Amino acid sequence: MTTDVVTAASAPRVPVRGGGQFPVHRIYCVGRNFADHAREMGATAPASKAERGTPVFFMKPADAVVVDGAVSYPPGTHDLHHEVELVVALGRDAPAGELPVDAAQALVFGYGVGLDLTRRDLQAAAKAKGLPWDVAKGFDQSAPLSPLVAAADVGALAPRMLSLDVNGERRQQSTLDQLIWDVPEILHELSKLYALRAGDLVFMGTPAGVAALQPGDACVARLDDVLELRCHIRAPAA
Numbered sequence: 001m002t003t004d005v006v007t008a009a010s011a012p013r014v015p016v017r018g019g020g021q022f023p024v025h026r027i028y029c030v031g032r033n034f035a036d037h038a039r040e041m042g043a044t045a046p047a048s049k050a051e052r053g054t055p056v057f058f059m060k061p062a063d064a065v066v067v068d069g070a071v072s073y074p075p076g077t078h079d080l081h082h083e084v085e086l087v088v089a090l091g092r093d094a095p096a097g098e099l100p101v102d103a104a105q106a107l108v109f110g111y112g113v114g115l116d117l118t119r120r121d122l123q124a125a126a127k128a129k130g131l132p133w134d135v136a137k138g139f140d141q142s143a144p145l146s147p148l149v150a151a152a153d154v155g156a157l158a159p160r161m162l163s164l165d166v167n168g169e170r171r172q173q174s175t176l177d178q179l180i181w182d183v184p185e186i187l188h189e190l191s192k193l194y195a196l197r198a199g200d201l202v203f204m205g206t207p208a209g210v211a212a213l214q215p216g217d218a219c220v221a222r223l224d225d226v227l228e229l230r231c232h233i234r235a236p237a238a
């Protein structure tokens with residue numbers, strides 16, 4: 001019998017409304033998926049679907065997920081930003097390259113709402129030098145996430161309003177019909193690059209209004225009255 005030689009952390013689990021928990025395998029993220037956010041970041045937004053090219057993808061480690069809403073202000077930054085996002089939770093596998101758009105919805109277990117926390121100063125430095133975004137995006141506690149809700153209980157996404165309030169003030173909001181790439185299109189594009197697995201999460205990108213968070217801030221992210229994430233930013237861990 002072969003035994004582990006060290007004890008490693010196990011995969012994080014996200015509570016599911018109505019019971020059970022969702023084990024996290026990977027976290028994929030989409031950049032620049034709302035035109036208003038692309039513009040506020042200084043990028044050109046596509047004028048039409050025909051001009052949108054290919055989506056920007058990056059990843060966070062699975063254990064970046066925070067399910068209790070408590071985020072310590074991370075080290076290495078003076079400009080921690082919020083990005084409120086729809087999060088897609090996959091319930092089935094798809095081999096790489098074999099997921100047509102019209103079959104993609106069948107992979108979806110459910111949805112959550114989350115924050116793609118970003119060290120904006122490190123991201124700006126990486127962009128300026130043409131370097132990877134990992135340290136700006138893929139850090140500890142960078143993915144606070146609401147409980148998940150089954151897809152059938154969320155229904156059609158397009159008319160639903162994604163929003164983020166910080167200390168009671170609205171910072172970000174958009175309906176999901178403003179997504180440049182919708183959920184089946186994103187899963188199809190991801191499938192060209194990766195084998196998708198049950199347990200994968202996909203952060204779908206953020207609308208305009210990204211801004212800095214400070215220790216003591218309280219965030220409430222929502223998708224209408226269907227999904228809700230409450231989290232607070234604590235002082236840096238000692």
Ligand code: MN
Pocket residue numbers: 029030031083085116203205206
């Ligand atoms: Mn994002």
